[in-house]
Amino acid sequence: MTYNSPFDPRSNSLNAIRLILALLVVVSHSWALGGAGPEPELGGANLGTWAVFGFFGISGYLITRSRLSGHSVRQFYRARFLRLFPGFFVSLLAVAFVFAPLTKLWDPTGSFSILDQLGYILRNVLLYPPVLGQYDIGSTLSAVPFPDVWNGPLWTLFWEASCYVLIGVAASLLPRRILGPSMIATLLAAAVATFAAEHTPALPLLITRTLPMLAAFAGGAVLFLYDEKFIRRWAVPGAAGLILVSVMTNTATTLAPLPFTYLLFVLSAIIPFRQVGTRFDVSYGVYIYGWPVQQVVALIAGDSLPVWLFVALSVAGTLPLAYLSCRFIEQPALLFKNPRGPVPVRTGAR
Template identity: 85%
Template sequence: MSFRSAFDPRSNSLNAVRLVLALSVVVSHSWALAGAGPEPELGEANLGVWAVFGFFGISGYLISRSRLSRHSVRQFYRARFLRLFPGFVVCLLAVAFVFAPLSLLWAPAASFSILDQIGYVLRNLLLYPPVLGQYDIGSTLSAVPFVDVWNGPLWTLFWEASCYVLVGVAASLMPRRLLGPFMIATLIAASAATLVAEHSPAVPLLITRTLPMLAAFAGGAVLFLYDEKFIRRWAVPAAVTLILVSVATGTATVLAPLPFTYLLFVLSAIIPLRQVGSRFDISYGVYIYGWPVQQMVALIAGDSLPVWLFIAISVAGTLPLAYLSCRYVEQPALAFKTPRVPAAVGADAS
């Protein structure tokens, strides 16, 4: 059976998969934020890195499908903007004007000014841009194990949006028959560059961390553009083999993005969790609120909690905020994805 015939875009468990990935990011960060020592790794990549592979790979598939199925380029960018920015901006405001002030209850010696708060929002407004972004708000996080960073995961959103633009521009400038080879070339180039960057101390860490995400996104796009070529009879064993090789050789960032994305889609097609997130998809909210909640837990408890308890409290604190973000920010914003066109006089407006 081909991937195209197995994966139903209208009935799948992708929301459940993305929720697991978002929770995996929270779990992954717990070692550093709780001061619990080095995090376990698999193939020289921790759980958070694997989760980000999954997020970018799934986005590569879905964003490519969205761009190539929409007649209006403006509609494509509008939908992407409404998916990321409203929830992101509200999260920035919540951190600056709710989390930071509350932190003083447990760090009375800390301080911040209104300029610190405004600067945090304005400097990060373009999706946590590299170099320009501001991670701290005064000295509010000077007494936690991971100091002066209020929302670490947000840095990936700038690069995700950049990948959206890459697909949008490429689809506008080249015919579809060339888009597939272009994405294959991007996947190969990003993977090769990752291998070089990881063995070259002269390459900035930001580049080393960004290249695998580009490879994962390109891999997801390749999966969409050539989905009829991925026959489960051979593709599943091949994907599993590649992942095992990447783990054994410590090259997960080079070899794993495409096969890992493929296996996530296969799982989403076969596991019976289609109702998870069908009404409220809280995965994005978990991703953007997990770190601030964890920093608050670290402020309150210090480094006294065992990592499993730190994880449990962090997840319990994050889920309600993720629901509120989905219900009252993200969903209302997404209602504006498709502009309403008034019906002509005498026309059927149904």
Template identity: 50%
Template sequence: MPFNDSFNPRSNSLNALRLLLATSVVVSHSWQIGGYGAQPSFGGVTLGVWGVYGFFAISGFLITRSRLSGRPVAGFYWARLLRIYPGFVVCIFLVAFVFAPVSAAISSGSSYNFSSGLSYFLRNIPLYAPVLSQEGIGNTLAAAPYAGVWNGPLWTLFFEAACYVLIGVAASLITRKLLPGAVAALFGGGTAVMLAHLTFGLPLPQLVDDTLPLVIAFLAGAVLFLCGDKVRLRPLTVIPAVAVLAAAGAFGLAPAFAGLPIAFLMLWLGNVLPLQRVGSTHDISYGIYIYGAPLQQMLYIAFPQAPLVVYIVLSLALVFVIAFLSSRFVEEPALRFKSRVPFGQSKVAVSA
């Protein structure tokens, strides 16, 4: 059966996988934020970045599916905004005006400056946009191993949103018949550029070097949806996907080649794992991702001598609670407004 026919959007294990991926990001960052040394990595890619690849791959599939579902175009953008932005705004508000001043109060040699906190909040409002974003708040993290950065993982959100817009605009400008080829061409072009960078030293700005692999992973998920009537997620096809992924890591080519096999494996696992109930009521994966780093900074300040295992366990216990509160009292209430689109109601034009 083609994948698009076998995939059940209301009964799958993708929420469970996103929970696992978000947890892997927090675990990976424990080494860096807690001062325990280098993050665990494979093929020059840290565990946390592997997790982000998986996030982007799943998003590419789901966001493309949402854009082509026939809902109003404005409704697509409004739903995406509600999914990311309210939780993000509350998070940076808490960091600026709760976490940072509390950290200064319990850390010797640290002081909180309200104007710096306000600047942090206002400059990061545009979804932690490059150039505009502010990483630190005064000298509140001056003594921390990962000094001056309260919430590093947030930098990916701007580019995830940019991928949403990319798919949204492409689906508006390109007919449904030509869209798979166009997205596949973007995916192939991005892969070629990244491969040239890794193998021949093609110079890329650091921001492009960091971002392009995430875009490739997103486009891989999009391609799998657009070509889902031709893709069979059978156990035998999993073996070459794992082989390609392992080879990409072993030869240091994961940023170029990991996107497609990761997308394939994530969607296959989402289809076959019996974890449909995980995250079906309260999806806390997003909260884990956005609150992991600032909570780990607070934990280091409170318990700077904690052993690594204790630090990881405390980090996960705390972030799971905060992520649940974010899901229950911020993200879910915001999503109830999905049907109240405040702008444009034109229907999606699905071309033959």
């Protein structure tokens, strides 16, 4: 396949790309969690932000395709729930009842109660909702460089699920000829609002962090809805040029989500890693377990490790948990998304 061919949902390397993006999130957090100082940025965005652009853009494409594939609304929401929630909920249990108690081995001064553990689960059970969410479990993480936060990245899951609802409702209410322009309008509005929010210091950080994700998701939806429009010889150099401009002007959060997503799909059609993740797609597990593992590494080693070693230990500790999550939680849960039995999908949305 080349970038002049339509995206083939049965033969691509998206699973490999999503795994790379999840690992980049782990790398990105290593500076803050390992106490290594400010993280390098590219175009005004760090590695984790670029990875989230990719996640949301790919989800925008795949979720829109899923919603318009002919399945009922009930099937659509059931599949999305089973893809996100079971693995997420088990990760809450693991952090509350395994990770937090284990910290006593290295920090006897840290304390917690059963109420702290139950509060962490109950207040976060709705996918880490804003305002209501609880990041700490007693004082179990008071001795690390980035204290009192057990799983920072999970706040994005609430907004990803919100995007699922957005495209689900939009596809139910709007005809296909209106849905495309609506997603373009959403993309443009989110991009303009992102630029305005970043130049308005009084706005809450939650708004400035959420708008680029909406732009990326809408961009992915636009890519699906106008698939053939992007099959042009100038599309790849045009996308690369727009990313270059965003990097040079520090406007990546405003300009990069759509072209970055497009280039990821182009890359997925070119690189020869189609077998990665076909049996066990561990990218979601890496995303939900990376931060807790890194906090334990930081608790044990403090801020004495160089970044590369902190990354290596974090990845080594995360991948087994990601495999267990995929093999024993995520895959069994997905068996229930089709009432007539499991249907293998090569590019199931995160």
